[in-house]
Amino acid sequence: xxxxxxxxxxxxxxxxxxxxxxxxxxxxxxxxxxxxxxxxxxxxxxxxxxxxxxxxxxxxxxxxxxxxxxxxxxxxxxxxxxxxxxxxxxxxxxxxxxxxxxxxxxxxxxxxxxxxxxxxxxxxxxxxxxxxxxxxxxxxxxxxxxxxxxxxxxxxxxxxxxxxxxxxxxxxxxxxxxxxxxxxxxxxxxxxxxxxxxxxxxxxxxxxxxxxxxxxxxxxxxxxxxxxxxxxx
Amino acid sequence: xxxxxxxxxxxxxxxxxxxxxxxxxxxxxxxxxxxxxxxxxxxxxxxxxxxxxxxxxxxxxxxxxxxxxxxxxxxxxxxxxxxxxxxxxxxxxxxxxxxxxxxxxxxxxxxxxxxxxxxxxxxxxxxxxxxxxxxxxxxxxxxxxxxxxxxxxxxxxxxxxxxxxxxxxxxxxxxxxxxxxxxxxxxxxxxxxxxxxxxxxxxxxxxxxxxxxxxxxxxxxxxxxxxxxxxxxxxxxxxxxxxxxxxxxxxxxxxxxxxxxxxxxxxxxxxxxxxxxxxxxxxxxxxxxxxxxxxxxxxxxxxxxxxxxxxxxxxxxxxxxxxxxxxxxxxxxxxxxxxxxxxxxxxxxxxxxxxxxxxxxxxxxxxxxxxxxxxxxxxxxxxxxxxxxxxxxxxxxxxxxxxxxxxxxxxxxxxxxxxxxxxxxxxxxxxxxxxxxxxxxxxxxxxxxxxxxxxxxxxxxxxxxxxxxxxxxxxxxxxxxx
Numbered sequence: 001x002x003x004x005x006x007x008x009x010x011x012x013x014x015x016x017x018x019x020x021x022x023x024x025x026x027x028x029x030x031x032x033x034x035x036x037x038x039x040x041x042x043x044x045x046x047x048x049x050x051x052x053x054x055x056x057x058x059x060x061x062x063x064x065x066x067x068x069x070x071x072x073x074x075x076x077x078x079x080x081x082x083x084x085x086x087x088x089x090x091x092x093x094x095x096x097x098x099x100x101x102x103x104x105x106x107x108x109x110x111x112x113x114x115x116x117x118x119x120x121x122x123x124x125x126x127x128x129x130x131x132x133x134x135x136x137x138x139x140x141x142x143x144x145x146x147x148x149x150x151x152x153x154x155x156x157x158x159x160x161x162x163x164x165x166x167x168x169x170x171x172x173x174x175x176x177x178x179x180x181x182x183x184x185x186x187x188x189x190x191x192x193x194x195x196x197x198x199x200x201x202x203x204x205x206x207x208x209x210x211x212x213x214x215x216x217x218x219x220x221x222x223x224x225x226x227x228x229x230x231x232x233x
Numbered sequence: 234x235x236x237x238x239x240x241x242x243x244x245x246x247x248x249x250x251x252x253x254x255x256x257x258x259x260x261x262x263x264x265x266x267x268x269x270x271x272x273x274x275x276x277x278x279x280x281x282x283x284x285x286x287x288x289x290x291x292x293x294x295x296x297x298x299x300x301x302x303x304x305x306x307x308x309x310x311x312x313x314x315x316x317x318x319x320x321x322x323x324x325x326x327x328x329x330x331x332x333x334x335x336x337x338x339x340x341x342x343x344x345x346x347x348x349x350x351x352x353x354x355x356x357x358x359x360x361x362x363x364x365x366x367x368x369x370x371x372x373x374x375x376x377x378x379x380x381x382x383x384x385x386x387x388x389x390x391x392x393x394x395x396x397x398x399x400x401x402x403x404x405x406x407x408x409x410x411x412x413x414x415x416x417x418x419x420x421x422x423x424x425x426x427x428x429x430x431x432x433x434x435x436x437x438x439x440x441x442x443x444x445x446x447x448x449x450x451x452x453x454x455x456x457x458x459x460x461x462x463x464x465x466x467x468x469x470x471x472x473x474x475x476x477x478x479x480x481x482x483x484x485x486x487x488x489x490x491x492x493x494x495x496x497x498x499x500x501x502x503x504x505x506x507x508x509x510x511x512x513x514x515x516x517x518x519x520x521x522x523x524x525x526x527x528x529x530x531x532x533x534x535x536x537x538x539x540x541x542x543x544x545x546x547x548x549x550x551x552x553x554x555x556x557x558x559x560x561x562x563x564x565x566x567x568x569x570x571x572x573x574x575x576x577x578x579x580x581x582x583x584x585x586x587x588x589x590x591x592x593x594x595x596x597x598x599x600x601x602x603x604x605x606x607x608x609x610x611x612x613x614x615x616x617x618x619x620x621x622x623x624x625x626x627x628x629x630x631x632x633x634x635x636x637x638x639x640x641x642x643x644x645x646x647x648x649x650x651x652x653x654x655x656x657x658x659x660x661x662x663x664x665x666x667x668x669x670x671x672x673x674x675x676x677x678x679x680x681x682x683x684x685x686x687x688x689x690x691x692x693x694x695x696x697x698x699x700x701x702x703x704x705x706x707x708x709x710x711x712x713x714x715x
Contacts, residue, residue: 047714047715050395050398050399050714052395052398052713052714052715053713053715072401072403075398075399075400075401076401078399079399080395080396080399082392082395082396083392084391084392085392085396086391086392086393087393087396088245088249088393090248090249090252090253091245091248091249091252099241099245100396100397100400102241103238103241103242103397103400103401103402104400104401105401143396146396146400150400156399
């Protein structure tokens with residue numbers, strides 16, 4: 001579903017590549033967690049899949065289509081959740097969901113909108129409140145609902161759990177696992193080793209633009225993973 | 234559905250704007266200012282026109298009410314020319330308050346329009362008047378910048394921009410949608426202003442609406458809509474180019490100051506520096522000097538008037554002016570009036586040419602500044618611009634010349650050449666002749682004159698549409714989400 005072939009990004013001529021010949025393939029139902037320090041190339045990778053950046057060389061492929069050549073078509077298969085989902089603070093949760101779903105071309109009845117928000121884990125009382133009054137976790141759930149509404153085949157997440165309290169973080173993991181079970185391919189950049197080990201099917205560790213390790217999460221404990229991480233970076 | 238995504242984004246801009254309390258405050262403030270402007274405009278036009286009508290009638294009655302007297306005394310008695318305010322001057326006061334609408338007309342003298350509001354007022358006018366046009370030209374763009382600075386930049390700062398673009402929206406849809414939303418907000422103020430203007434405009438014409446006036450109103454509405462739309466688009470484009478909302482706001486306020494304060498002042502100053510106009514005193518002195526060069530009608534030995542006398546004596550076959558069948562001093566005055574009027578027109582024409590160069594300079598600046606384009610076009614359509622003032626002055630001068638020459642003509646034919654003795658009645662003619670001079674009635678020029686004078690402004694509008702369209706189109710290719 002998500003595939004990177006020798007994907008390389010150099011921001012300026014003469015600079016070291018921010019992403020150097022990344023090869024990666026994520027199947028439907030897989031959750032791939034990218035670990036690495038700030039500047040290791042995680043966000044660059046996600047931006048390349050989103051088509052917000054043009055690769056210097058190599059390809060980012062979604063559902064068999066090259067992102068650089070089909071930036072609009074590939075977005076149809078894709079949902080994206082930024083680190084901070086700010087949304088429009090003056091609109092309610094339902095209104096925000098409706099707006100973003102309609103941007104992607106989906107019209108939902110109010111009932112469907114409420115169902116989507118509930119599926120994303122947002123308590124019913126909050127649906128009609130202004131997003132400006134929401135906690136980060138609640139906004140994150142609206143973001144998930146937006147992704148659900150789009151019925152995306154691939155989900156890109158950029159440090160979605162940073163700043164979430166443990167309970168919200170735990171709920172979030174459950175939702176991701178649920179999505180993966182319905183066949184969504186998920187690529188998540190994160191700093192949360194414990195969460196990555198918990199939710200991920202595979203874990204990649206990046207350093208200076210290179211994917212230096214690619215491990216199967218089920219073979220490891222969180223402690224082992226942390227040890228590998230600290231050795232690698 | 235057509236422009237579905239764009240309309241969706243536009244609606245979001247609209248809702249966000251109206252959920253903001255500060256925006257409500259600003260809208261109400263500007264609304265009150267507009268109401269005040271509309272009320273003063275209405276009162277002012279009605280009052281001025283009423284005063285003008287009454288005094289024009291009274292001046293006419295006074296003219297006709299003169300007893301039997303010497304026609305030259307009538308020429309000095311003089312008359313007033315009054316220009317009624319155009320219906321759309323309720324919307325744009327233009328330069329009228331400073332230039333005036335009334336001229337005193339008398340023989341030998343070309344008085345420039347000499348009764349202006351500014352000459353009589355002390356208080357309010359010194360701070361400048363507030364017309365609806367002014368609010369639309371200056372304040373609404375500022376409001377639009379306030380509403381629009383964050384349209385894209387805030388989304389970028391909060392990361393919502395990436396979310397929007399990841400939903401499959403392209404930059405073209407986003408920029409068009411945001412602009413349309415801002416335009417919709419703009420229309421909530423501009424729409425009512427146009428309705429009010431239309432009503433006042435209709436009310437001032439007392440039922441008879443000419444096609445010319447309808448075209449003026451229609452064009453005015455279209456021009457302001459375009460002008461304000463430019464500012465919506467500019468706000469969105471600057472917002473899209475800015476990394477943060479703060480930079481966008483600072484850039485836009487800087488731009489607003491540049492367009493409405495700095496550029497208009499500098500272009501005006503530069504215009505008068507490049508094409509200096511003579512002072513009023515020098516202008517009048519130059520005419521006087523030229524008149525004296527042609528001949529001094531008060532000097533009996535002046536060669537120009539000696540030739541006139543000799544040719545008259547030969548033509549009528551007499552040996553002294555006293556024996557002429559026509560009044561000699563009437564003929565001399567008619568000749569003098571003709572010469573001075575011609576010279577005045579030549580000098581005035583030259584002065585106008587200088588003004589025209591100055592104005593053309595600031596008009597051409599409209600290609601750099603849409604504010605200048607709307608200011609000039611709006612005044613021209615409202616009939617309150619400098620060209621309208623000049624037109625009035627020229628019509629009044631023609632009328633003055635006709636009146637003076639008519640009086641000279643009466644003197645030539647009805648006044649004897651013999652001086653009346655000390656015991657005799659002075660020379661005079663019957664008062665019925667006063668009716669032979671028609672009353673002055675100002676003929677307002679048609680809209681064709683506006684097109685002729687404001688071609689540059691109209692072209693500037695087309696230019697700005699193209700420019701913003703092109704810049705927007707280029708940005709859709711180069712803008713990035715990051």
